[in-house]
Amino acid sequence: MPVIRNLGRAASQLLQSSGCGCGMSLVPVRAIGVSPRQVASDASFHSVTFSESDHPRVLITGGLGQLGVGLAKLLRKRFGKNNVILSDIRKPADNVFYSGPFIFADILDYKNLREIVVNNRITWLFHYSALLSAVGEANVPLARAVNITGLHNVLDIAAEHNLRLFVPSTIGAFGPTSPRDPTPDLCIQRPRTIYGVSKVHAELMGEYYHYRYGLDFRCLRYPGIISADSQPGGGTTDYAVQIFHDAIKTGKFKCYLRPDTRLPMMYIDDCLKATLEVMEAPAETLTMRTYNISAMSFTPEELAQEVQKYVPELQMTYNVDQVRQAIADSWPMNFDDSNARRDWGWKHDYDLPELVTTMFSYLGSDSRIAQAN
Numbered sequence: 001m002p003v004i005r006n007l008g009r010a011a012s013q014l015l016q017s018s019g020c021g022c023g024m025s026l027v028p029v030r031a032i033g034v035s036p037r038q039v040a041s042d043a044s045f046h047s048v049t050f051s052e053s054d055h056p057r058v059l060i061t062g063g064l065g066q067l068g069v070g071l072a073k074l075l076r077k078r079f080g081k082n083n084v085i086l087s088d089i090r091k092p093a094d095n096v097f098y099s100g101p102f103i104f105a106d107i108l109d110y111k112n113l114r115e116i117v118v119n120n121r122i123t124w125l126f127h128y129s130a131l132l133s134a135v136g137e138a139n140v141p142l143a144r145a146v147n148i149t150g151l152h153n154v155l156d157i158a159a160e161h162n163l164r165l166f167v168p169s170t171i172g173a174f175g176p177t178s179p180r181d182p183t184p185d186l187c188i189q190r191p192r193t194i195y196g197v198s199k200v201h202a203e204l205m206g207e208y209y210h211y212r213y214g215l216d217f218r219c220l221r222y223p224g225i226i227s228a229d230s231q232p233g234g235g236t237t238d239y240a241v242q243i244f245h246d247a248i249k250t251g252k253f254k255c256y257l258r259p260d261t262r263l264p265m266m267y268i269d270d271c272l273k274a275t276l277e278v279m280e281a282p283a284e285t286l287t288m289r290t291y292n293i294s295a296m297s298f299t300p301e302e303l304a305q306e307v308q309k310y311v312p313e314l315q316m317t318y319n320v321d322q323v324r325q326a327i328a329d330s331w332p333m334n335f336d337d338s339n340a341r342r343d344w345g346w347k348h349d350y351d352l353p354e355l356v357t358t359m360f361s362y363l364g365s366d367s368r369i370a371q372a373n
Helices: 002-016 068-079 110-119 133-138 140-160 194-213 236-249 268-280 300-307 322-329 338-343 352-362 366-372
Strands: 058-061 084-088 102-104 124-127 164-166 216-222 224-226 252-255 263-267 290-292 296-298 315-318
Touching (some): 110 140, 133 322, 140 194, 194 216, 216 268, 236 322, 236 352, 263 268, 263 352, 290 338, 300 315
Parallel strands (some): 058 124, 216 290
Antiparallel strands (some): 263 296
């Protein structure tokens, strides 16, 4: 790229011709810094392994979402509190701020993100910044910027600094022409939401960077994730979280999906366990860069029946949101995760009965659990 070479030559001449005798430094600029667009075709990168460092130095982007805080807690127990940095563009709650290192990080600010990686000697990066399905459809330009441009920044920085990179994907990466029951790892995808399109883009770009630059890219396609620690965040599967809050508070729940809408789901502890396991898996055991993972699959009607064992008076009604219903109808009904179970020993702990019991325990409904028992 002649423009970049000319910029680099001009910068070198400027430094050499400085007659003031002072130490002159240039602020790193993306066009001049080393990135995959500029490395030789035979360049090779590798990730830091445990033989090179006692523990990874971890950065989590988008860390105040549904999964980031829980992942930080898990990783800090494993690697030490100060080795895991949580980041976001929002102000954290006090309990999050004082639980371990937290910094401001905007994934659309390449220079800032690069400085964070360099200054903190990051070796693992978990990239959770994204707009979810329903929110993304409401603001496509913002979703495109965060989910695609932000990803490009992360990929370039990860390749440049030899990071092990995890980017989550989703059931939303599939579309209406995909096989739905079950959905294998490799098949036609063709999603019809900006969220899904951006996740397919992430899967393919990560795989490309792996084969082109040797980037240690790892990705899991998450099903719907259910957690008691966070409020629903605009996803199509969020009804499976909201039903517990509403059952306890009002005894009534209005569902925006049809009662027979079957989707794969997972309790958050299983999700976080799988994420750590795939990141720790020896590279030679991975036969692919992106894996399906699953635990259970249910419909709103089946979930309500299980919830009613603890809240018998629960009144379940349906007011179908056509946008979310169309999204759900294009997604898998069941995930085939046999490759993850074979390659790196994935095994879930929570099925639907355990999930419901755990959710009520965390949400302060012990009396209901006692009655049900």
